[in-house]
Amino acid sequence: MPALPLEGIKVVDFSRVLAGPLSTQVLGDLGADVIKIEHPERGDDTRDWGIRIGETETTYYYAFNRNKRSVALDLADPAMVEAARALVADADVVVENFKQGGMERFGLGFEDLLKINPRIIYCSIAGYDRAGEEAKRSGYDLVVQGESGLMAINGEAGRPPLKFGVAVVDMFTGMYAAQAILAALVQVQRTGRGRRVDLSLYDCGVTLSAYYGLDALVMKSDPPRYGNAHPSIVPYGVFDAADGPLVIAVGNNRQFRSLCQDALGRADMADDPRYATNILRSQHRDALIPELERELLKHRRTDLLKNLSAAGIPCGEVLGLYEALTHPRTAASEMVVTHRTAQGEDVAFTAPPWRIDGERCAVRPPPTLGEHTVEVLASLKKD
Incomplete structure (x- = not known):
């Protein structure tokens, strides 16, 4: 396997649920060392969503947390906050999606971390514009699908608004976050100066309206819904x-x-x-x-x-x-991989969609809760 583009890049991931974890999964797939910070007892919320896998994982958690290491830290404990700060001191990227003021309360805000690491790229993901009147609102994919007009363009004409089958706003926000982080990584190589990157689910939801959104602005009304048909290409x-x-x-x-x-x-x-x-x-x-x-x-x-x-x-x-995931086309593309859990259960999950130098990137299964805590904290003591 050739060296991956982000080998040597260290990411400390304080995010949970979907958008943030997806952005860091992308970085991990490209070779970054992603250290996922989780509460020692609760862990990521998605460890309790979907179908149970092993003792601390689920299908939902598996979808967004491959190629990471899990470190269990209770940020209510000052000693654990100091451990987190030590992790960030030589990191390249921090990702968080706490409510407004949450990271600052722990002394882990952008200005706090910039003092100990002037090159840090700090990515914050929120529900709404952090500088706006709704900054303190929690962000949920379904709510934003409704508020951004996405549900209004989905489904059949004459039927009620319909959400997308997957959490499309969360997923696109995660991908946009990864793009912005990668751009900032390029710039910091030139300037040596850290950057703050902010994204909101709502802004990304509006972006997703794409040509439908432009049609609405030109028409000054909602465009019709066509279900599985196309609004402008026939048949x-x-x-x-x-x-x-x-x-x-x-x-x-x-x-x-x-x-x-x-x-x-x-x-x-x-x-x-x-x-x-x-x-x-x-x-x-x-x-x-x-x-x-x-x-x-x-x-x-x-x-x-x-x-x-x-x-x-x-x-x-x-x-x-299921038919698509088990189709010979999927198998030939090596898009589904299998690993055996500590409980002896074979679990299938998807691989990154790209190839580098013609090879599918290596995949490590998502970590159990706190799996790498001792390993990572011991490395800090040596440093």
Whole structure:
């Protein structure tokens, strides 16, 4: 395995639940030494979420805490705070998501740590703008999905607002945090000066509205919801074959003609002037989509996928989640790895999605609560 890009970078992670731990997991996947600070009794909240794995882990915790070391410190104990400060003294990055003033109360705020480590990159993740009127509000993914308008663009027309299947705001906030930290790491190499990075779930939720958000600002109203269809590309969505669903994504006019003429034998649809361009197809979707749906129901899914692929039409099966994770495609990509717990249980979890120099990055399973406390604190005493 070649050296990873962040080998030699030390991260002290005071965060918990999802956004913060995901950001540090990304850094750990890239080779950083991530030391996860947890309460000795409670640990990370997510150790109690999901399906139990071992004595102190769950599926939820496993999803965001690989490639880390766990150190149990009770920050209500002044001696443990001093141990935390000692860990930060030679660290490169600190990540925290305490409520406003929480880290400062322990003497672990940015200004406090800058005095002992002028090169520290200090990333704070909050629910809302730390300089705004709602700074003291706790941030929860579901609440922000509602407040940022994301639920309003998800789901079917005429149905109630719908949350995303995963905690999308938390996850994107974690990824944005990792990006900002990486940028700060580059800059500190040039300047030698520490930086503070602030993110809020709400700001990231607004960012996630993307082109829907811009449509709303131009229209000065909410854009319609299309469920599995696309707001501006037609046909593009989930369709039913005679024996199951599939995805068809027609991205241009040439592909639409191939879909109708070559894959379905319906040249008349391709020649219909109402469907000549994507803009026209979008305007006439209420006529086109039912006609296309009736045609697709005449065919078996395997036959459709074969014909669509031969015609150069982007398409795919709609798989169940377990079916997708155990698919030969997933196995060939080495995206799921397995390790054996101390209790002798084989546990599968996902690997980082990138390869470096052609190789999938090594994966260490998430740590048990306080697993590395003795090891890490002993190294401080030697220093």
